[in-house]
Amino acid sequence: MMTTSIKESLAILAALQRIDTQRASIEKFLSGVSERVDSLGRQLVSFEAQVDDGLRHLEDLRKQYRRDESELKTIESSVLKSEQKLHAVKTNKEYQSTLKEIDDLKLKASIVQDQMLTALEAIEAAEKQVAVLKADLVDMQKEIEENQASIRAEADSHRSVFDALDERRHTVWASLDAKMQKIYNRALQQGHGVAVAAVVDGVCQVCRMNLPPQAYIELMRMNSLEMCPVCQRLIYPAAMIDPTEIIEDD
Numbered sequence: 001m002m003t004t005s006i007k008e009s010l011a012i013l014a015a016l017q018r019i020d021t022q023r024a025s026i027e028k029f030l031s032g033v034s035e036r037v038d039s040l041g042r043q044l045v046s047f048e049a050q051v052d053d054g055l056r057h058l059e060d061l062r063k064q065y066r067r068d069e070s071e072l073k074t075i076e077s078s079v080l081k082s083e084q085k086l087h088a089v090k091t092n093k094e095y096q097s098t099l100k101e102i103d104d105l106k107l108k109a110s111i112v113q114d115q116m117l118t119a120l121e122a123i124e125a126a127e128k129q130v131a132v133l134k135a136d137l138v139d140m141q142k143e144i145e146e147n148q149a150s151i152r153a154e155a156d157s158h159r160s161v162f163d164a165l166d167e168r169r170h171t172v173w174a175s176l177d178a179k180m181q182k183i184y185n186r187a188l189q190q191g192h193g194v195a196v197a198a199v200v201d202g203v204c205q206v207c208r209m210n211l212p213p214q215a216y217i218e219l220m221r222m223n224s225l226e227m228c229p230v231c232q233r234l235i236y237p238a239a240m241i242d243p244t245e246i247i248e249d250d
């Protein structure tokens with residue numbers, strides 16, 4: 001009977017669409033996987049750079065401290081020399097100028113010593129900061145690796161669902177005759193990747209438009225294949241066709 005045949009065809013077409021919709025959503029998910037994994041990797045790299053910055057800053061502070069330290073030694077040995085000179089001076093003028101020299105040197109030394117104290121505090125703070133950053137980095141590394149692994153595992157499970165859908169599609173596709181396959185492919189093009197639309201209460205579920213009453217009546221009769229007059233997709237009455245039957249029963 002014609003009605004049965006159209007109904008059967010509609011069920012197969014709807015099932016095919018259901019499979020293709022699932023495949024498309026898995027493909028979309030899979031196409032985003034490497035970007036998600038990479039983006040996590042980039043987060044890690046940028047945090048590593050932050051830790052490196054902290055280490056560089058610490059190293060700069062330590063270098064500055066060592067420079068001050070050696071400057072202080074130089075000043076102190078100059079002070080010693082000047083003090084020795086003090087014993088050997090012949091004139092009062094020379095004596096006074098040497099004393100002044102020693103005072104100047106000592107003042108300079110105390111400035112450098114202050115600088116070194118400040119540097120020590122800064123080094124201590126930077127060491128603490130670097131230690132915190134390093135600990136955070138270890139945590140972050142672990143978390144990111146776990147996230148990446150779970151994204152990859154999710155992708156793998158999606159891939160196996162996809163493979164199963166592909167196989168199922170092959171079977172469902174083969175149950176359509178060549179003419180129907182052509183019709184489906186044409187509707188797929190017209191519908192920009194979605195060939196078949198369910199109609200619920202007279203509303204096309206893809207373009208959301210109301211079917212004209214006459215078209216809806218025709219659709220419910222299932223005497224012929226109907227297209228949505230708005231989006232040009234193949235339509236079927238959702239109340240009468242269950243695409244999952246085809247998919248699950250085969």
Ligand SMILES: [Zn+2]
Nearest residue numbers: 204207228231
């Ligand atoms: Zn439509």
